[in-house]
Amino acid sequence: MPPTGQFHLAVLPGRTTFEEELMGAEVNSGRNTSLEALLAEFGYTHEQLADEVNRTAEQLFGKPANCTDRHVRRWIAGDVQRPWTQYLLPLQEIFGRGPEAMGFLERKSSKPLPTPAGPVQVRNADSLQRRTFIAGALVATLGIDQTPGHGRLGSSDIERIQGTISRLDAHFNGLGGGALVDVAVEYLLRLRHALDHCVYGERVERALNRAMAEVAACAGWSAHDCGQHERAAQLRNEALQAALLARDPVSVTRAWSDLAAQAEHGGRPAEAARINRAALSERHVRNHPLLSSLLHSRLADCLAQTGDPKSMGRHLAAAERTYDRVEVTGTPSWLRFLTHAELAGLAAIAHQSAGQYVHGEGHAARTLELLDERFTRNRAYYTVLLAELQLAQGEYERASATASSIRMDAVSSSRITARLERVTEVIRSQGGRT
Template identity: 30%
Template sequence: MQRRQFIRSAGTGLTAVGTSLLVGAPVPIGRRRQTKSDASTEIREMTQVFRRLDNRYGGGHSRSIVASYLRSSVAPLLQGAHQTGQSRSELFAAAAELHQLAGWMSYDTGQHADGHAHLRQALRLCHEADNDALASEMLAGMSHQAAFNGAPDSAVDLSLAAQHSAKRSGSKLLQAEAAVMEAHGLAMQGDKLGCLAALNRAEQAFNRADMEERPAWLAYFDHAYLAAKFAHAFRDLGLPREAEPFARRSLEMTDGYERGRLFNSALLASILADQRRIEEACALGSEATALARSVRSMRGTSYLQDLGKRLEPYQGVAIVGTLFEGMIEIGISPVG
């Protein structure tokens, strides 16, 4: 997609923020003798398989398998890694990527303490591997979790730490990610000017990034993902009209991210509900509810419950009642 310049958002005093955004499993490690280079390659291959399952079916699908694999296969390798050198760094970085995925799976299933523990372990492994890029990704993930759990101060602090690591790594894409995490935390704090400044930095960094050089663990971070974060920030600033075009852009995502499509459909529905566009909100809410039937994600449930709260004043309207019935049918309580 051709990247375009910012345009001004009329009527709100918001200028020049975000418009260019609107445009088979390998064999697990066995007992045979192998080098650390072999081990890091296999761990990454397994991580890729688990990551695809996670994106498509949610964290509840494979979380226990990943945890078992970490304990039985990866932990013994790390305990025996005493020498220094590139192969050791690669092994620790590969293990960090898998701990990161385990952390997101735990987070996705509502196991927040486990998720935090996995990301902390991943961060320690990044430091052992002397990998600033991965460390930035872990800190950005922690910031994301803090925002989701309603802790904006921690979200901002962690995003700033992520930005420091991202700058050391030289990655513009990671700088964009860290800046947009900061923007979301600032929006939750009600800091409009700070949020807009962070969004501006995020987009500038993103537009200078080389998307072809993304590592596998950052493949999810694209125009659609960044647009979703912009939409969250504007919505949490109480600006649903400004949030809407970004939420719509967030749905222009690649295949294989059904959980993300669930999140972003519910996000757009909530933004439309805030504008009292009830029929449109319910139509998107129904799409998100249908996705939730096959995606095992507590975050997905939370997104739909949030939509339910925003539609609660209109629950006497027939179309809202129908949506709520669909939510209840899959075990989600839309109100109360």
């Protein structure tokens, strides 16, 4: 799994020549048939594997490994029993196997796989270990490790991929971004690998690109939930590119809407409003009432931020009217969060942006009354919003009680945690109870 940050290896020699590569590596007497079989199984040529090692190394270490097809030939020929770590770790990521399973021999002189260098506090190390454990468990639970890496893909493979995407979306709505961002990014890489190395027809190709757009969008919101805004922007751009390649109008509209949200959260509500208006003008949106309702709600918040409360009200009303035409059957997994409760919550957000705190509080309270129990993350978000709206009215005791009711132990979202901390700090500064 690719780490979230750049790791500096404790043992990462800078040798790039083959004479230096052989230093410290004993000569093997036999051909590495295990590695040779893996290349055949995954469909790699020597040059393609070298390129994949460099790409994976850049994700792991922040720079390529300078691997060439000659390195690969020497590994297969058995000239090197165990490659340097700068090659070995990417190989493990690519094939999902340990060194011995790839035909490399254990050397008594070999050092253990490196860990991130630099002083790390115990608290942070524990947190990292916990996130790594959760992410590893999610890979297995969500079925990401079953993504095909070679062979011919058909409709059954697409169905399994869609099932995994549904589980990704449900996890985000239930628990938040947290460890999910790395898991979603890993799944995106696996789907890209399938797109590059599997055999399929045009229909499956479009479905794969649509799946990549959906996963990139989920990863983008997860990154946003973790406060990783640059990463979120990059992932949302990837989602748009994949949606365009899929030639899927709904996926394209979703990608544009997410980029509008990116602009809004970046302090550019007028830009976000223009994007949402353009998305609403597309013909296919008229036949997709749930998507239309979401776009109207998000546009309403943008207009509130630009000082146009009348237009905000019109679009909130349009969101309600459009939602009345929604049919539950056939709803994409990423849109299943948009219930009557969520619609009230989006109205509360818009009223908060417009400075209409009493109306906003009413909508937020209605959201919490209607919200399904499975949306743990969203419940925490709207409870914090309710406390913010109460604070804005000077209701410190009520805000304190609201904030105290929030349980963040079941939610993994630094974005929500940061907002709750700000609410708590304001309450404390006013002498309120928490």
